[in-house]
Amino acid sequence: MTNADIISENDGEPTKKPKVLVIGAGTCGLRAAEVLIQAGYEVKVLEARDRVGGRIATTTKLGLPLDLGANWIHGNVGNPIIAIAEKANSSYSVDELDDTVVFAPDGSLLSKRLGDDVVTKMWDYFDEGITYSAQNMATIQPNISFMEYYKSKIASEEGWDEERQAYQLQVADLLGSIVATEINKQDFRNLHMEEPIPGENLFLSSTYGPVMDLMAQTVLKEDGCLELNKPVERIETVQTVDRGPVHSVYTKEGEVYTADAVLCSIPLGSLKQDRVKFNPPIPEKIRQSIKHLGYGSLEKVPPNLYLYTIG
Template sequence: MDPKSLFSNFLDGAIASRIESQQRPPPSVIVIGAGISGIAAARSLYDASYKVTVLESRDRLGGRIHTDYSFGSPVDMGASWLHGVCNENPLAPLIRRLGLTLYRTSGDNSVLYDHDLESYMLFNIDGNQVPQQMVIEVGDTFKKILDETEKVRDEHPEDISVSQAISIVLDRHPHLRQQGLAHQVLQWFICRMEAWFAADADMISLKTWDQEHVLTGGHGLMVQGYDPVIKALAKDVDIRLNHRVTKISSGYNKVMVTVEDGRNFIADAAIITVPLGVLKANIIEFEPKLPDWKVSAISDLGVGNENKVALRFDKVFWPNVELLGVVAPTSYACGYFLNLHKATGHPVLVYMAAGRFAYDLEKLSDEAAANFVMLHLKKMFPDASEPVQYLVSHWGTDPNSLGCYSYDLVGKPHDVYDKLRAPLGNLFFGGEAVSLENQGSVHGAYSAGVMAAENCQRFISEQQGHMESVPLSSVSHSILESTIPIQISRM
């Protein structure tokens, strides 16, 4: 064959391939769930010119991020902290660009996790203030107890709970036991630890409880709430609210997603970012059924629960400290109030309950829950006024979440996160639960969504072979050059 003819045929073929590529519709992806993980995935694909449709069961965006404005000021009833106030946090560039401010509640390695022992008051159940020197001394003892649990972990090849380990430590070292009021303060520290995991200490894995990679920079409360972040990520993305997914059918080339009213949505791939609690409840039918290893991974992680009772008052009657605590003989009966007035200037207190107590709180009516919280406040401050408004969360029984965020159960297999995030053909998995190092955090959920989008794009590019791959760029990448510092304060 004439070399010129061969070159001409090759050129014609290349042109034809390019024309076919231009005529082919853009790849399509359905994202299930409009929490920050789903919206981050959708944002990444949308910016890479994919056809993206987000299906969300709620009537709002954000998932377990929910900034309520009914008080006349933003109150986060779900996630409210940025864990790791540093440039390495993947959300930092977006927070800088939006000009959002944070209120730092702790530095690194605080015994209270997201608070320092700097601005607080603790009371017993009768409303008497606990001496601060006692709180500091018991805090030091709590650190020693946790340090000793590392030795217990090394001695036990099988996993046990943090609660069991603490009992072993106290049996070995009676001098670390606390009596009377000091014992109640120790229970309060345990209560704060349980709040970090949203689970009781007898459910938390000793093997992995302290293995999380916590970013540096301490912890910052989002003063304007997380809602501006959600709205910025969701801008221009096709998001369908009130679209509850009931079935996901996947084949080699396409995915069909069925919603509650029977309508079907078809795409090249799907990214599933629904909460782990929803996956555990088998609310969504998969066709074909999920393989046993995926079902086991879903089962082998725990889902914690933490609820908030937010109270707005017409005047401030409490001291200008960041937190108010109630100590008690058991961690279950201990209490914690976040003083939003200190951080935002608005007369709002937020009571938080985690673990079993969070579920028990949901058994009450909202009014009864608010009254219960007010009983604590009136013992601490007899002149306390009644709240003008109150809000109560129900994350554990909300069918759209069925829990707050994930944690490591006792005996968790070492590869559970790998299996949970592993794709199934053209199905990809996001959400905070698949974030190996930062589960339970907003930035962990965000990163998991971006990663799922990257894996999805790689899969589609390979499937369509000759199609040129458009590199994904998350919001953080597009504004990393920003020189605006994160605005953070501590009054």
Template sequence: MSKTSSVIVVGAGIAGLAAASRLQSFGYSVIVLEGRDRIGGRIHTDRGWGVPVELGATWVHGMDGNPVIDLAQQWDLETVITDYENLWLHDTKGVVLEDDDQVELEEQFWEALDEVEELVEQMDEQNEADISLQTALDIVLSKWELSAQDRRELDYAIASLIEHEYAADSANLSAYYWDEGEEFDGEDCLFPKGYDQLVSTVAEDLDIRLEHSVQTVEYEQTGVRVLCQDATFEADYAIVTVPLGVLQAGSITFSPALPDDKQKAIHRLGMGALNKVVLRFPKVFWEKSAEVIGYIPKKKGEWVEFFNLYHTTGKPILVGFNAGSYARTLEDWTDEKIVAAAMQTLRTIYGAKVPDPTHYAVTRWGADPFAGGAYSFLATHATDEDYDTLAEPVGDRLFFAGEATSRQYAATVHGALLSGWREADRVHKLD
């Protein structure tokens, strides 16, 4: 840099904070604009429970070589490994499945996916168009002799192992590309003292303007201009790190308009829904040693999973998860109706005498104007190349980061973190 170049980073999620921190270390003048009244984006730790409770991102996926773990070790942040095998799975009537039955169900699930993979390979050889993963599963399972309960159990496995992982109905996932991408090896873990520790440490010493919702991003050969409701900022470069859901909603106007291929990629990709209802009780009435409590519902994808926070916090707290279309349906319900639905499931499992919760929280990431959902997925007719297209700069002034710009690690905190560093390095090389 012959002079101190300036950069505006739009969004104070982990991607934006990572980009800003790296650029500042290179000597750039950086301003971060954030529409919320807090930093962290889809990392949101609620500290009003006496213990940290994650309303957004919870886990670090794959600890071996993961940059989030590198930072955690550098800053001496405590982590706790999650054992997903420590699962107490209850059938539709609430009875715990025997271990042998759980093993058999999981084997059936993987067998179904193997047959789906064979089907997709045949389709690919014949140059057939993409279909949804659910359509492929239905083709495969139609040849199996399954009772209604067998199908319910398989639907549970699909919801738990796929739909909750990708924050989308299998009916919306691409059969060709749904599981593209890479993973770090090793266990998953969480931060028992709060994911926000990572956020606040990355954000140290940054100039962050909260409640500055960006409305327009103008860019030309000589620089950028970013317009908020009550303020305008100018700089040499801009890095846009808002979630895919915000780009899909058109909340930010780009002038000139983004290239056609980028706009098409934005709308081909899917923005998933994964919501939580956090319930605190007077006492523990469930299996204290369990990490995950599973339930095989009558209707696919409804209340299939509760995470036991007692295991890591010692407090009587359960977190219910819902994904995809059911998660979005619940967003239109009142908090009270959502809690009642969760309690109906818990009372099916543990009996009518289960006490009411003393405190609760409900998330609605899809309705959040600064998120538009939980994280991205490869929808039917999308490909992983769309992630690359979204990541491409526009000219030499406008750049993009965030988990939905990471072809390798989409839908993860580490994908977002790495994308922020990637774009900071890209600006630095151009400057």
């Protein structure tokens, strides 16, 4: 649908607004809803949790705001989140990662010089791999993994003994959190698609709370636009003679919502677990894409377990 769908072709008078249901009130769902509202659509957002934000969650249970989820802005050059953060008067600091420590498999701490060299080489291989992939995509065989390239870089280093090579190979697992899969499964030909936003990694000391408040502003201003505690179980599409496709969304509590279109911002993990049923089913190509897409799972560990007693 386009803006033209909103205006009657006969008399130029506004007709009934097309209705769109947005599933999920994370950053993706909120931004999509905002764009649709600004374009003149009638929008309703259904969120399974009792809050908006998805992976962004800020708590004040300790008397000050703390981010339980996302906490960084990765890349400050051309990153649209920077503009939102500045509008929200956010404060942040540059994360230099100078205090990175590396442990050997036996639990011993590597010297700072060796640890820094291992980590620096890891990022160098990643950056060089992205560049090589972009420049040679047409000639790289589809069965070549990033791990194979990574190992070739280790083999080309002069003066490294087996122990030094082993350290460099073992630390490669950290890159899995960037590409969201084991790097022996990462297609090297398309590694350039994992290129991060350039610039510094910024730690949001003022938390993501103000940023999320700003992102949710448009949806919250629309009366009845957002409904919390509405976990969706099923989405059905029926072809009608007069209206074309009509989409029905069923919640866990048995409520039914209908719309002219449904935009799903359901988390990848939920899609992988088939928590939401689709009728007709999702096309097989998309199902296979969902199956093979990976995602990172990072945990925050507090220095004091007291934090768990108040959560």
